[in-house]
Amino acid sequence: MPTTAHFEKTKKEQPEQRLHYLVPSIIGFSHNVTKTIIRKLPQKGKILVGEGDITEPSAIIGVSQVSPGFRVFNLLEILDISADKLSACLIKSSGSKVFKGDVIAEEKKYFGIVSRQFISPIDGIFELLNPNTGQAMIRFMPVSFRLAAGVHGEVIKVVQEKEVHIRTKVDLVEGVLGSGIEREGILRIIATPREVISFINLDKSFMGTVIAGGSLMSKEVIQKALALGVRGIISGGINIRDYKSLVSSLNPLEDVGLSLLATEGYGLSEMPQDVFTLLEKNDNCFVIINPQAKELIIPLLETKDRAKESEREKLCYLKKGMQVRLLSFPYLGREGIVIEVKKEPVYFSSGIEAAAALVEISKETQTVIPIRNLEVISRLT
Amino acid sequence: METAHYYLLVDFGKTLSHFFLIEIQSQESKLFGPVEIPSLFFTESTQSNLIFIKAIRELELLSQRKILSNGIVVISADCSKTTGVQQAFFISNEDYRDKIDLFKAVGTLRTDDVQKAAYQHFNQLHNSCSLIDAGSGALRFYSPGLGNKQTVSTPFGTGNSALYLLREEYSPEDILRWLPFEMEIINLENYIANKSLFSQTIPYTERDIAIEGAMMREMLRIGKPEGFLGETNEGENKTLILTGGSFSKSPSLGRTGLILLDGLEPEGICEFLIDKKQFFNCFGGLLTSQISVVQQIDSQNYFVHFLTAISISGKISENEPLGSVFINSGFEEVQEIRLKGGEIFYIPGNGQTIECDFRLNQKLSIKGIKEADSKVESTKIKITTGSQGFVIDARGRPLIQPRPSMEGRKLLKKWNDALNITTFIEDSHADNSSF
Numbered sequence: 001m002p003t004t005a006h007f008e009k010t011k012k013e014q015p016e017q018r019l020h021y022l023v024p025s026i027i028g029f030s031h032n033v034t035k036t037i038i039r040k041l042p043q044k045g046k047i048l049v050g051e052g053d054i055t056e057p058s059a060i061i062g063v064s065q066v067s068p069g070f071r072v073f074n075l076l077e078i079l080d081i082s083a084d085k086l087s088a089c090l091i092k093s094s095g096s097k098v099f100k101g102d103v104i105a106e107e108k109k110y111f112g113i114v115s116r117q118f119i120s121p122i123d124g125i126f127e128l129l130n131p132n133t134g135q136a137m138i139r140f141m142p143v144s145f146r147l148a149a150g151v152h153g154e155v156i157k158v159v160q161e162k163e164v165h166i167r168t169k170v171d172l173v174e175g176v177l178g179s180g181i182e183r184e185g186i187l188r189i190i191a192t193p194r195e196v197i198s199f200i201n202l203d204k205s206f207m208g209t210v211i212a213g214g215s216l217m218s219k220e221v222i223q224k225a226l227a228l229g230v231r232g233i234i235s236g237g238i239n240i241r242d243y244k245s246l247v248s249s250l251n252p253l254e255d256v257g258l259s260l261l262a263t264e265g266y267g268l269s270e271m272p273q274d275v276f277t278l279l280e281k282n283d284n285c286f287v288i289i290n291p292q293a294k295e296l297i298i299p300l301l302e303t304k305d306r307a308k309e310s311e312r313e314k315l316c317y318l319k320k321g322m323q324v325r326l327l328s329f330p331y332l333g334r335e336g337i338v339i340e341v342k343k344e345p346v347y348f349s350s351g352i353e354a355a356a357a358l359v360e361i362s363k364e365t366q367t368v369i370p371i372r373n374l375e376v377i378s379r380l381t
Numbered sequence: 382m383e384t385a386h387y388y389l390l391v392d393f394g395k396t397l398s399h400f401f402l403i404e405i406q407s408q409e410s411k412l413f414g415p416v417e418i419p420s421l422f423f424t425e426s427t428q429s430n431l432i433f434i435k436a437i438r439e440l441e442l443l444s445q446r447k448i449l450s451n452g453i454v455v456i457s458a459d460c461s462k463t464t465g466v467q468q469a470f471f472i473s474n475e476d477y478r479d480k481i482d483l484f485k486a487v488g489t490l491r492t493d494d495v496q497k498a499a500y501q502h503f504n505q506l507h508n509s510c511s512l513i514d515a516g517s518g519a520l521r522f523y524s525p526g527l528g529n530k531q532t533v534s535t536p537f538g539t540g541n542s543a544l545y546l547l548r549e550e551y552s553p554e555d556i557l558r559w560l561p562f563e564m565e566i567i568n569l570e571n572y573i574a575n576k577s578l579f580s581q582t583i584p585y586t587e588r589d590i591a592i593e594g595a596m597m598r599e600m601l602r603i604g605k606p607e608g609f610l611g612e613t614n615e616g617e618n619k620t621l622i623l624t625g626g627s628f629s630k631s632p633s634l635g636r637t638g639l640i641l642l643d644g645l646e647p648e649g650i651c652e653f654l655i656d657k658k659q660f661f662n663c664f665g666g667l668l669t670s671q672i673s674v675v676q677q678i679d680s681q682n683y684f685v686h687f688l689t690a691i692s693i694s695g696k697i698s699e700n701e702p703l704g705s706v707f708i709n710s711g712f713e714e715v716q717e718i719r720l721k722g723g724e725i726f727y728i729p730g731n732g733q734t735i736e737c738d739f740r741l742n743q744k745l746s747i748k749g750i751k752e753a754d755s756k757v758e759s760t761k762i763k764i765t766t767g768s769q770g771f772v773i774d775a776r777g778r779p780l781i782q783p784r785p786s787m788e789g790r791k792l793l794k795k796w797n798d799a800l801n802i803t804t805f806i807e808d809s810h811a812d813n814s815s816f
Contacts (some may be wrong), residue, residue: 022422351633
C-alpha cells in the first residue's frame, strides 16, 4: 500500500490552497499599466511614423482619404423608364464627379414638353451599378482623414497603410459585458454610482463623448445618446430587455452605433466607488472604449518608464482579507471583504452543499456565500 | 484474490470538469470522486497543468491511491503495483493539448461519441430507454423515437446558454408561472441573462433554486423533440435516465421528479433514473475503450432508479373524482387512495415491487396500460418503486399549467407539498433522504 506520507503531504498543504478555494481574479480597474494601443486608419492610407518613434497625443501618425458613405438609387423607378432607354437618358457618365443640383439623368416625353430628371442630392462620385436594374450609387466625396496618436508612447509596430501599435501607460477599467466596436472620445461623467443615468441630462454638448457613471443605462438613454452623437457609454448595468431591443441578435459584435460597456452585469448594479473615483479623476480626458475586450482605456497624460506588459494570473486562492465581488442575487455586483474562508462545506437554503466564505459587504451586512459565486478583485496600481 | 484494475477518468465539460478514479476487482467496482473544477480554470489560467495535477492529487486523497509520480500519471499494465492506473481516459469536445501536457500522451475521446456509446448500452439494458443530458451549454435528448440518430441537441442550458431562453419566440411569463413567489419579469430576465455571464455560480438560495427549476421546466417543454418518451408496447414501462449538472447536482430528488412531470408530461408508467455523480460520460468513455471492464460494473450503483411515475391521461378538472387505486405492498392491509383531479399522490418506497389496482373513470387512460373508454373496471399493474417511492400524477394530460398569479402559486404549493419539497432542506443531508 502507498505510504500515508504521500497523502499527508497533500492534506498538509495550506487548506486555503485546496482546489475548492480557487477563484477567478479580476482587475476591475488598473492604474498606470502598460498597454499596447492599436491606432487604425479607417481606410488604406499613409503611415507617418516608424518603429521606435515616440508619440505625443496630438501628433498625426497617419492620413487617408475616406468616403463617409454612399447612397443608392434606382434610376428606372425615378425616371419611370425601361432598362433599354437608360443609357440614352444618362447625362453624367459612371465614375464622374457630380455636385449637388447636377442633373445626372433625364427622360423627355411628348417632344420635350414633359421631362423627368434625376438630380444629384449630394456632392460625390456617380456610379452606375447595374444598367439592367437601374441601380446607381453616389459615393460621398472623399474627405481627408488625419489619425492622431491620442497617447504618449512608443511605436512598437507599424502595419503599412493600415495601423500603428503604440506602447503606452494607461488606466484601465474592466467590464463584464460589452457591445459594439472600438471607439474613442472624451470622457464625461454623467451620474454617480447609485443613480440611474437620466436621458434628461443628455444634450448636444455630449456629442463625441464617452459618458460614464450610474447603475443603469436604459434604452431611452442609449437612443438619445445615439441621436446626439455620443460615442460610448460605460455604466454599472443594463437591463437585458433593453439590450435585446437594441442588439437584437444578442451578439456582442453587433454594433448599434455607439459602444456599450457594463461594469457589473445585467440589471441595476451600482458601479464600484473606486472605479467611479478613477473615472471622475479622468473626466474630460481622451479615452478609448473597447467593448470586445470589455475595457475602457484611459491613456495617461504622462508616461514614465517603459515597463513590459506582465501577464496577469487569472486565478487565485481565496483568503481572509481579500476584496471580492459577489456574482449572484441579491448581491450581484456588490463588493466586500472576506472575513472567513469556511473550512468545511456549508449547506445553503437551496439544499446545495458547497465551499463557502463569510463576506462583509457593509458594516451592517455579512453573508455566507459559495466560493463559486465570488471573484477576487485585484487592483493593479 | 483477483487483482484490482484502476482507471483514471476525466470529463471536461463546458462549465465543469470531473475527475474520477474507478477501481474494479472481482466483479465489483468502486468509484472515487468526482473532483469537480470549473472548466474556466483550464481555459483561463496560465497554470492549467498545475491545476490539473492538483485535481488528481485531490483524487488521490479520496481514493488513498497514488496516481502521480513526479507530476506524471503513472500508467502501468502491472496490476500488482500500488501506484498508477491501467489506463487514463480524457473526454472532451475541445482540444486542451496545448494547455495540459498529459493530453499529449493520452489523447482524448470526444464527448459526443462516448455519450452515444453510453446511451446505446442503456438502451440495450432497458426497454424503451430515453435520456436527457442537461448541461450548462446544451440540452440533449436521446430516445429510440428520435429517428436514426436517436438524439437531438437543443441550445438550451442553465449556464452560458441561458440567454437562449430570452429569444423573441419564447415568453418569460411561461417561466414565471412555475415560480412559487411573485417576481418582476424584468428581474427574472436579468437573472437568466446573468447566469449566462457567470455560468459557474451556484443557486444557493431557495429563490435561486426555484428560478432554475422554472427555467428547466420551460427548457424541457420547449426543447422536447417529437417522439421523445414516445409510444411503448403494451405492458412496457419507459425508462428515463437523467444526467448533466442541472440534474445530477439537484439537491432534492422530489424537486427533480416534479420538474420532469411538469416539463415533460410523461404518460403511462415511467421510471426515472438519476446519475448522481455525473458519471455518464466517463462510463461511456470506458465503454468506448474497455468494454470488458464495463461488464464488471453494476451500473445500478451509479444510475439510481429514484422514482416511478404513473400518469393518468385525459382531460381532468380540478378536484374531479377520478376513481381509486388500491396499493398492495405485500402487507396485510391494502392501501386505498381516492384519486382527485389536479393532484399528485406520492407514496414512499424503497425499490420494492408492488401491485396497483386502478379503478378509474372510463374516460381516463394510463398509456400502455388502460385505454380511454375501455370497459375494464379494474386495471392491475405491478411496478418497481424507486428508491424514494412512486407518484401518481392525476393532473391529466395535457397538463393544465398554472398561471403566474396567486391561484397559480397556490397550485404550485400544493404540488410541492405533495412531494414534501418545501420541507426538504432539513432532510437533504443524507444520501438516501426522503425528498
